[in-house]
Amino acid sequence: MTQQDAKFRPQSDGPLSHLGRLIAVSSGKGGVGKSTVAANLAVTLARQGLRIGLVDADLYGPSIPGMLGIPGDTPPVMSPDRKVIPAEAHGVKVISMGMLSGDDKPAILRGPMVTKYLQMFVTEVAWGQLDMLFLDLPPGTGDTQLTLAQAFPLTGAVVVSTPQDVSLRIARRGLRMMEQVNVPILGIVENMSGFTCPSCGEVTHIFRQGGGQKIAASLDVPFLGSIPLDPAIVDSGDGGTPLVVSAPDSLAAQAYAGIATALSGGADQPGGLAVPFDWHIARGEGKPSAANPTSQNPSDRPVSLDYDDAGLAIGWPDGTTQTASPRDLRLSCRCAACRDEATGKPLLEPAAVPLEVAATRIWSVGNYAIGVEFSDGHNSGIYTFEVLRGLESTEAEDV
Structure with a gap:
């Protein structure tokens, strides 16, 4: 067993042990770049040699396939044991409602069907052996978040916010929700932290400065890092190639690498009874x-x-x-x-x-x-x- 295999060996011998660590990426509100963060972190870790899976758990607004360049018009196929074979892009295995319904077909689902699809995305996909499985959650504190917290032993959650006061206040609610269902908070990521002028290098803090670090300190949770506002992040995502691939030497890519290192270095499952059972x-x-x-x-x-x-x-x-x-x-x-x-x-x-x-x-x-x-x-x-x-x-x- 290599040092890396030992570091990421399953936490238990349960039915989900092959998935490694289950890490939710969440936000209190939409528009903070949560899915972009999830996609870039997953690709960064895959490029470091880890076995990474990514569940696009935003069933109503799936965006991960487009960011990773996965065609939406080719539905996944089934394995001989009747499991869905995930798509793979940039070394990351991916499942998303966008791969099942196409780009312009809405997912009109009531609560029980949302639960069914979420459970299918985790338990009925041929993931193989993973080191980490990221769950890109929709914004808010609704059915999806509660379903995943109840059904699966999440290793922890990463909360994404912008430096705006309103975004931070709503992020605090998301943090409290995760705490109430015993999901450890792995840390806060401050996205769109500041804009660096490509000509003169001057940094302009469009959405204020340091709010993520302050709220992390006030709630006694880790601050994982700040990701600068960079137009190349949007261009790369729209083109289906994450920034960490298209511009690996950029300041934003370096920020993603720092956050990925922090996640891969810790996040053991909480002690107590081995779950699920x-x-x-x-x-x-x-x-x-x-x-x-x-x-x-x-x-x-x-x-x-x-x-x-x-x-x-x-x-x-x-x-x-x-x-x-x-x-x-x-x-x-x-x-x-x-x-x-x-x-x-x-x-x-x-x-x-x-x-x-x-x-x-x-x-x-x-x-x-x-x-x-x-x-x-x-x-x-x-x-x-x-x-x-x-x-x-x-x-x-x-x-």
Whole structure:
């Protein structure tokens, strides 16, 4: 195993281990150049010899194929095992709705179909072995972001903003959303940082200066770097050849290289239970492996799960085990059918829950929660780790 292979070896032996690190590239608002940043970072890392994949997760406004010169009129083909074979450009494997629908055909999709396509783009594509898979998200904090955070164990997120105050304020919301679903923030990228005159070399800060660095410091997250405003970035993207290929010695290309180096040097998956998992309790299949409790484990993430007649036993990094009875767990469900979303008032009547109710299946929801299916058929509840920690325990002891 080479040093590079060791550095990027899969974090677990789970069904997504071949994808390496899953890194979301996000922004609070549109128009900040997020997709351009994602494309150039992916190509930079591929040119450094890493195995890189790129998911264009903006289903309604796919732009990655055009930036990488991938024709939109040739749909991808299927492999013998019925997986989609991704396109490849500049050393990066790519999947995008733009490759399925063409340039001028709109994707008219409701929420369930958005979820279906996103899951297909990650799990039903013949990616092969990757070191990193970038997910270029649409702007905002909506269904796409939540679906990806719930369905996949994201290694972390890169947040792109411009130096404008309004862009930075909205970027802050995106940061908070990622934090709420336990997606680590790998850092902030300040795009369109300043314009360098090609004639005299004078730098003009059109959108103010240093805002990205300030907000990173205020939120205690890394500042990955600033990318200057360069017309060549737009020209290169429109021509299907990213700037890091067409002008590798430019200041902007050097900025992309610095950010790529920062990403490839860290970003380990957070400690705790190995995710994803899908534990069918009755069949005894898919039980998650326990993690060793160490100082490196996040204090708010379980390190073990077990289940018997007493209920769900949850091991925490501080060495304690908390056990919640199946009925208490069922009564604590916070889904829309069991609790009023506006007031938080319980809607589920305790008398409606059988005394002998049991959990039949438990699965991971991203990095921040579990889902539980019960013997009474209920399966729509998501239990965040914070909610689990707050449950009354029928037994708590040092382990």
